[in-house]
Amino acid sequence: MTGAMKATNARRSWRPAFGPSPAQPATRRCDHPGCALEAEYRAPQARDRLTDYYWFCLNHVREYNLAWNYYAGMGAEEIEAELRKDTTWQRPTWPLGIQGAKRKFAYTIHDPFEVFEDAATEEARPKARVATPEEEAMAVLELTPPLTADMLKARYKELVKQHHPDANNGDKDAEERFKRINHAYNTLKLSLSQ
Template identity: 50%
Template sequence: MSAPPFSRSTRRVRAFAPDPDAPGRACDNPDCDLAGDYRAPKSRDNLREYYWFCLEHVRAYNARWDYYKGMSPGEIESNLRSDTGWQRPTWPLGRNGSIGEALEAELAAFAGLGRARAKPEPERTPSEIREALAILGLEWPTSREAARNRYKELAKRHHPDANGGDKGAEERLKTINIAYAALRSHLASMQAEASA
C-alpha cells in the first residue's frame, strides 16, 4: 500500500478575520450595535488594554492611530532602538572586560578544543615609535583613539596661545606634533596590514 500523496493546506487566516479571543460584546463605538470582534490598544502607555470594535470602526481607529504622536525625534529614536532588542538591555561585545573572554571560552569549549586559549603575551613596543610614545606619555599597545585624545590634551596644554606666546611651549608643541604624526602613521600602516 502506498502512502497518500503529500498535501499542504493552503488555507490561511485572513488579515481581517475576527480575533478568536473577542469577548463577544458589542462594538465600543457608542453608535454601533455590531459585534466587537477586533481589538485596538487604548494607548501607547498601556498596549495590553483594548477597545473592541466592529471591522468598520477598527479600520477607522487604525487610520487615526499614531503611536509616535507627541514624541520628540530623540524619544522616537530611543523607542526604535529599544524595540530592536525587545526592550531588554544590550551592549556591544567586548565591553566591560570579560564579556569577550567568556564568549571565547564558550566557543572554544563548544568547538571541542577542551579549554580556551591562554591570553597572548603583550606586544613588544616597536623601536620606531618608542620615542613618540614617550613624548606623548603613552604605553604600547595603544589605539588611534587613545593617541588622538592624548595629542589633543597635550596640544591644548602646550599651545603658545595658552602659554602667553612662550617660545619653549612652541617648541614642545612642535615635538608633540612630530611624535603624534609618527604614531598615527604607524597605527594606520598596522591597520592597513591587518585588513589586507
C-alpha cells in the first residue's frame, strides 16, 4: 500500500505558541504622593470612571476606601433615583400586568372543604337551616312526614326490640342508641298531642 499514514509524535495544536510576553513593568509604585512601596491594590478613580484605577499599597488603599463616597456631590433626589435604579440592576421596568394585560387566566382550585372561599361568597350563599327538635327526632327514628300516632308507635316498638340492652347482651352502643330512641319518641309523642 502506498500512501499509508504514518504515526508521528509531532503534535500540532490550534493554540498559538506561547512565547515571551510583552514587556511589563516588574512592579507598580503606589499612586499616593510620596509613597514608594509596591502597589498591589486598585481603587476606582471616580464615580463616572469606575474602570479607571489608582494603584495603592495596602495602607493607602485602606485610607482611600475609608474616604471613598460613591454618592459624594449628589443631591438627595439624585441619590434616591440612583438607589431606585439599583434595585432593578439598572434595568428598565414597567408596572406589573401591563405586558400580559390582554391575556386572561382562569385558575381554579379544587376546594371541597371551601377553605379558600372569601367572605363575599359566604354571605351570598344561603345559610343552612337549623333542624327543629321534631325533625331531629324523626331522623333518629328514620321517619318521614306526614306522621301519625300509629306510625310513630309501630316504628318505636320495632326499634326498641332491635336496640334494647337486654336483646344486645348489655352492649353500651345499643344502650346509647336506645336512649336516643326513647328521647325522640317522647319528643314526637308530645308534639303530636298538642
